[in-house]
Amino acid sequence: MGRWEPDARERLVRAALDLFCEQGYENTSVAQIAERAGLTKSTYFRHFRDKREVLFGGQDQLLELLTSGIIGAPPSVGPLAAVEAALVAIAVTFTEERLANAPRRQAVIAGTDELRERDALKMAGFARAMKDALRQRGVSELDADVAAELGVLAVRRGFDRWLEDGGDFAEVARRALEEVRVAAAELQGAE
The missing domain is CATH 1.10.10.60 (Homeodomain-like)
Known part of the structure; x- marks a missing residue:
């Protein structure tokens, strides 16, 4: 062989x-x-x-997975549970190869204005895809916006944690989304 x-x-x-x-x-x-x-x-x-x-290849696949994860979530779940389904769906792209290359990739992006801008546009695209998928599920525009932005925050936090610790991205992303959920609830209670 x-x-x-x-x-x-x-x-x-x-x-x-x-x-x-x-x-x-x-x-x-x-x-x-x-x-x-x-x-x-x-x-x-x-x-x-x-x-x-x-540095950014595979974005189309991620957008498709985010969308299909939300649309394929059970009809009875709320917007954040649908976003969680999307985060679980993208976990298949978080491979050992990606983990091995990620620190250098992140360093290159961080060192170049053009690439930081491209990364921000990528995240905006993720938010837009999640929002559109949530709207297809009948979620109000404002709720879809908030859930999608919380989803992007969870992706970012989950990705950073995954870089540090590795492991199953689906679990890391679930924990990150739960932390974001709790923080949002605490903000509401603090007013």
Whole structure:
């Protein structure tokens, strides 16, 4: 049996992260990434639209999973329980490979204004997808907005915790959402 070899997409991600860490995001070209991965520039563009997408690839899958998680939640559950179903649905994308690459990926994003902006847009897209899915379930606009924003906060907090401790992202995200829920309730009681 042969030795497992990472697919082209994984090789491109690893090569990009190596180069971004070595010489900076701005100083790295798509051609350099492809060459480091032992692939062609056209192969790069078969997997990613542009240089940023090597760091943000898979967003379409996450949006689909968030939406299907909310829409597929039992009709009897409330908005936050539907958001929890969405967070559980995206857990399949939180793999060991992703965990291994995440610290370097986060460092590259944190060091570049353009990438921080792209990350913020990604989170806004998550909120919009969750809100739209909640609206499809008949949730009022304001309740859908609040639940979606709490869901994004739970994703962020859960992701940070997952980076520190690893484990099952579904459980980490559930705990993060519960903490957000409790904090929101405490804010209401503090007034």
